[in-house]
Amino acid sequence: IRVATYYCWAKLHREGEQGLAEGLELLAGLIERFGAQLHPQRDRSRKAALEWLAGSRMTDSLSLYPEVVREEAERTTGALLLIAQLTENEPDGIRPELNVLYGALESRLQKAGGVDAVVPQNASTSETPSTAGHSDAPPIGRITSGQDLLAQARTLTEYLREQPDGWLSAHHLMKSLRHDTLRSIPAPDAQGRTRIEPPRADQRALLKRLYLQQSWAEMLETADSTFSRGANHLWLDLQWYIHQALTKSGQDTLADIIAADLKGLLTRLSGLETLAFSDGTPFADEVTLNWIKQDVLDPMGGWGNDTPSAQMAAGNDDILTLEPEAVTLADSEGLDAALVWLQNRPGITTARQQWLLRLLMGRLAEQYGKNELAVHLFAELGERAGEVRLSDWEPDLLFEVWARHLKLLRIKAGRSEADKARLTPVMDTLLAELIAVDPARAAVLCG
Structure with missing residues (x-):
């Protein structure tokens, strides 16, 4: 039995689940054919030999192959079921317990999107032992699994990226496979956490560094490549990075296409952006969530498009x-440096200048995902509006402040019933003030 279990591990480590299935089928056949004649024949030693299958060495090797192929999963399950049936009549004290292995296989299956997933939801992030030294894609032929499909797609996207203006077609090819084949959101727990493994820390750090360095071309390439690996297609921050890279490099049309693609995904899979990976890392952090709510889904009906007119109404105001x-x-x-720079601007003396400076700080805080800071700034601006009599001669600026404040409070209220109950009176007051300033523009804010 020990030789057979070692063989199962070796086959798994070298060949993935196909090897595991073959090894387990051999073990099940040996138990069925020879039964008690197999060594070791002492009950406790026999139990320990079989339970070695549920040890850390097996589960560690299993983690190297996150993709699930239906036929291989069915063979593995069938072999384990036969082993369980062959040992079920043994006394409790000597019956092997393989629950750890069952749990690892179940978790792997859920992370991959189930046996019916067209494309593995949790694609491998690096070359596995069986593919090292070989081409990433199998020879062109009949595709028999989602893993084959992804490997071929990576080869095709590499070719497309090398062509003139080929980035969009390459991006859409991979996105079509990874996003359009999703049929439902991953099952979350009560805290919104799924079983999906989070992005690697080095991937997050690299993208943040490239953003700070304003290396837009490299950031676009990195985000696009990361998207095709692991479960990173569910990491919606990547869409923000791609959108930023395109916008900052002057490719606004492509950036609009990215936003439209994401809107379609989130409309079809409602609530996806609110979920988190297994360690609690959100699919969309605060910056991305703010971008989604404000610019992608646009739940406010486009009030933000009126903000430039408010800025123009301020005339030649230098602030x-x-x-x-x-x-x-x-x-x-970073945002902190920008706020300090604004705070230290010389010549800010009048109440009106101080009010406008706070408005600018509030805009920046909201844009960079510091929603709590933005809420407090907009609340202060609303309270101090009377000091500079904005309602009389600059209603557009006052409307902007109250509308931004209302939008942020609605985001916060959507997180829990307690927040909703606490913030509803404040939101009702803000909406009433907006209607008093400009009923026509406020109409789109009425839910």
């Missing part, structure tokens, strides 16, 4: 013209 410079500083050195 609001500082926004592009502050954004550049925030991109390169």
Whole structure:
């Protein structure tokens, strides 16, 4: 029995689940054919030999092959079922317990999207032992599994990227396989966490570094490549990075296409953006979630499109013209540096100038995902509006402040019933103020 279990592990480690299935079928056949004649014949030693299958060495090797192929999974399950049936009549004390192996296989299956997934949901992140030294894609022929499909797709996308203006077609090919084949959102627990493995820490760190360095071309390439690996197609921050890279490099049309693609996905799989990976890392962090709600899904009916007119209504005010410079500083050195730079601007003396400076800080805080800071800034601006009599001569700016404040509170209220109950009176007051300033524009904010 020990030789057979070692053989199962060796086959798994070298060949993946196909090897595991073959090894388990051999073990099941030996037990069925020879039964008690197999060594070791002492009950406890026999039990330990079989339970070696549920040890860490087996589960570690299994983790190297995250993709699930239906036929191989069925063979593995069938062999384990036969082993369980052959040992079920043994006394409790000597019956082998393989629950750890069952749990590992079940978890792997769920992470991969189930046996009916067209494309593995949790694609491998690197070459496995069986493919090292060989081409990533099998020879062109009949595709027999989602794993084969992904391997061929990676080869095709590499070719397309090398062609003139081939990035979009390459991106859409992989996105079509990884997003369009999703039929439902991964099952979450009560806290919204799924069993999906999170992105690697080095992947997150690299993208953040490239963003701070403003290396847009490299950031686009890195995000696109990361998307095809692991379960990173569910990491919606990648869509934000891709959108940012395209926008910052002047490719606004392609950026709009990315946003439209994401809107289609989130419309079809409602609630996907609210879920988290197994360690609690959200599919979409605060910055991405804010971008989704404000620019992708646009639940406010487009009130933000009126913001430029509010800025124009401010006339030649020098404070609001500082926004592009502050954004550049925030991109390169971080939001905190930009806020300190604004705070230390000379000549900010009047109540109106201080109010406009806070407005600019609130815009930046919201744009960079500091929603709590933005909420407090907009609340203060609303309270101080009377000091500068904005309702009389600059209603557009006041409307902007209240609308931004309302939008952020609605996002916060959507997180829990307690927040919703606490914030509803404040949101009702803000909506009433908006209607009083401009009923026509406020109409789109009425739910």
